[in-house]
Amino acid sequence: MKKELLYGPLGVVILWYLTFWSRIINPLFLPPPHAALVEFCRMMVTLAVWKDIGASLWRILAGFLLAAVLGIPIGLLMGYYHKVNTAMELVIDFFRSLPALAIFPMLMFFFGIGDAAKIATAVFACSLIIAVSAIYGVTGSRKTRQIVAFLMEANRREIFRKVILMDALPQIFVGMRTSLSLAVVVIVVTEMFIGTNWGIGHRIFEAQLTYRVREMYAAIIIAGLLGYGLNKGFVAFERKVVHWSGK
Amino acid sequence: MAKITIQNVVKSYPAQNHDRELVRVLDAFTLDVAESEFITFFGPNGCGKTTLLKVIAGVEPFDSGTVLIDSMTPDQAKTGLIFQNFSDSLMPWLNGWDNVLFAYTLQKRKHEIAQARDRLTRLLTDLGITLPLENYPYQMSGGQQQFVAILRTLIYQPDVILMDEPFSALDHKTRAFMQSTLLDIWQHEKPTVLFVSHDIEEAIFLADRLALLAPLPTTVAATKTIPFPRPRKRDVLETDDFFHLKRECLRAVAM
Numbered sequence: 184m185k186k187e188l189l190y191g192p193l194g195v196v197i198l199w200y201l202t203f204w205s206r207i208i209n210p211l212f213l214p215p216p217h218a219a220l221v222e223f224c225r226m227m228v229t230l231a232v233w234k235d236i237g238a239s240l241w242r243i244l245a246g247f248l249l250a251a252v253l254g255i256p257i258g259l260l261m262g263y264y265h266k267v268n269t270a271m272e273l274v275i276d277f278f279r280s281l282p283a284l285a286i287f288p289m290l291m292f293f294f295g296i297g298d299a300a301k302i303a304t305a306v307f308a309c310s311l312i313i314a315v316s317a318i319y320g321v322t323g324s325r326k327t328r329q330i331v332a333f334l335m336e337a338n339r340r341e342i343f344r345k346v347i348l349m350d351a352l353p354q355i356f357v358g359m360r361t362s363l364s365l366a367v368v369v370i371v372v373t374e375m376f377i378g379t380n381w382g383i384g385h386r387i388f389e390a391q392l393t394y395r396v397r398e399m400y401a402a403i404i405i406a407g408l409l410g411y412g413l414n415k416g417f418v419a420f421e422r423k424v425v426h427w428s429g430k
Numbered sequence: 431m432a433k434i435t436i437q438n439v440v441k442s443y444p445a446q447n448h449d450r451e452l453v454r455v456l457d458a459f460t461l462d463v464a465e466s467e468f469i470t471f472f473g474p475n476g477c478g479k480t481t482l483l484k485v486i487a488g489v490e491p492f493d494s495g496t497v498l499i500d501s502m503t504p505d506q507a508k509t510g511l512i513f514q515n516f517s518d519s520l521m522p523w524l525n526g527w528d529n530v531l532f533a534y535t536l537q538k539r540k541h542e543i544a545q546a547r548d549r550l551t552r553l554l555t556d557l558g559i560t561l562p563l564e565n566y567p568y569q570m571s572g573g574q575q576q577f578v579a580i581l582r583t584l585i586y587q588p589d590v591i592l593m594d595e596p597f598s599a600l601d602h603k604t605r606a607f608m609q610s611t612l613l614d615i616w617q618h619e620k621p622t623v624l625f626v627s628h629d630i631e632e633a634i635f636l637a638d639r640l641a642l643l644a645p646l647p648t649t650v651a652a653t654k655t656i657p658f659p660r661p662r663k664r665d666v667l668e669t670d671d672f673f674h675l676k677r678e679c680l681r682a683v684a685m
Binding site for chain 2: 325327328330331332333334335336337338341345346349352425426427430
C-alpha cells in the first residue's frame, strides 16, 4: 500500500481537530475525532446497530436490484429501437431532472410509510440512470462488430445478444455503479422520515433530535463506510464481469 | 466464368452539408476476379476503396450495375471483411479462441465447431504460427489482434475475403511479418482475396494482379499483372524489376 494513500484521511482528521480546538463550531455539536471514534467502536458491538445496517442494506440492495431489472431492459429497448427512444425521450429526461426525493411523499401515499415507499423512491431514481446508460451503451456499440457478425450470417437476435448487448455492458455497469451510490443516498435520507424503526438514516436523525451528538457522528461514519463498502464491492464485481472495459 | 464479376457499378452518397447534391463515389466500376486470385487495390486516400469493399460484401447498397460472386448477389454470397481497425472489429469480451471461432458459436454453424477447431489447430501447426489464443485481445499486440481477425474470417470459409488496409495501423516490422504470413496463409488455403492498400510496395508484393484506382469517382485506371513468381520472399522488394514496376504504377496513378 502506498503511504500517500493515508495522507488524505490524516488531513481530514487534522482539520477536524483544528476546527474542534478553534471553537468555530460549538463543541456541544462537534466532538473531537477520538470521542467520535470511541463512540463508533462502542456502537459497533451493539446488536441494534447491526439491525440498522441490515435494514438499510436490504432497502438499498432491493431498490438497486429492482432498478436494474427494470432499467436495463427499458434502456436496451430504447437504444435498439429508435422510435421507442424518440417516444420516451421527453419522459425520461423530465423524470431524470426531477430530484427523486421530491416524489417520496407521493410514494408514501401509494405504498404507506413502510419499506415499500423507500425502496420505490430508490427504484425510481436508479432505474432512470441505468436506463440512460443502457441507451448509450447500445447506441455506442461498434458498427464494425455488428457487420462482422452479420457477414457470418448471425441472425438479428444473435447480433443483439452476442454483440450489441456485450458491447453495451461496460456502459451499463457504469450506470449501475453510479446508481448504487445514489441508492445509498436515497435510502439513508428516506429513513429520516416518519415510520422508520430501523436504519442508519433513522439512527442519525434520532441521535440529532435527542442531542446524542457523539452517536450521531458515529452513525454518520457508519453510513459513509456502508456507501464506501458497497461501491468498492461493486467495482470489484464490475472488474470481473466487464474485464475488457477501458482497455 | 469469373469468380467475381463487378460490372458498371455506380454508387453515390449525399454530399455532406448538402441535402440534394450527390457525390459519385463509384463510377461504372468494372472488374473480373478469378477463383483464388489475390487482387490488390491501390489508389489515393478517400477514393472510395472502403465503399467498394462494402458494396462487394453486401453491407452497402449501390445505385446500379452488377456484382456477382459465384453467380450470387453480395447478400446471398458468403463474404468476409477485415478492417483496418482491429480493436473495433474483434470482440474484446472473448478470448482469442472464441474470437476466431465466433462464426461457429452462431446457430447456423454451431454443430461444426469441433471440426472448425481442428482445422484451426492444423492450420496453425502447418504454418508454424504461435498465437496466444487463450489471451483476450487487449492482452495481445496489434499484429496478433489482426491475426486473430484474419483467422476468424478464414475459418468460416467465405467465398471471398475483403481486406481494408488491414496492416496500416501496424509498425513497419510487424507489417512486413504480417504480409509474409498472409501470403503463406493464402498459399495454403487459396482463398480469393481483394485487398485494399495505400502502400504501393505492399500492393505489388502481395498481388497476383494490382488494380490502380483513379480518384473520385473511382474507376479502375489500369490493372497490372504482377510477374514475380510464388511463393514470394521479401527479397523481391529489392530487385530492379520490382523498383521499375513500382515506378510504373505510381506514374499511372499520377496521371
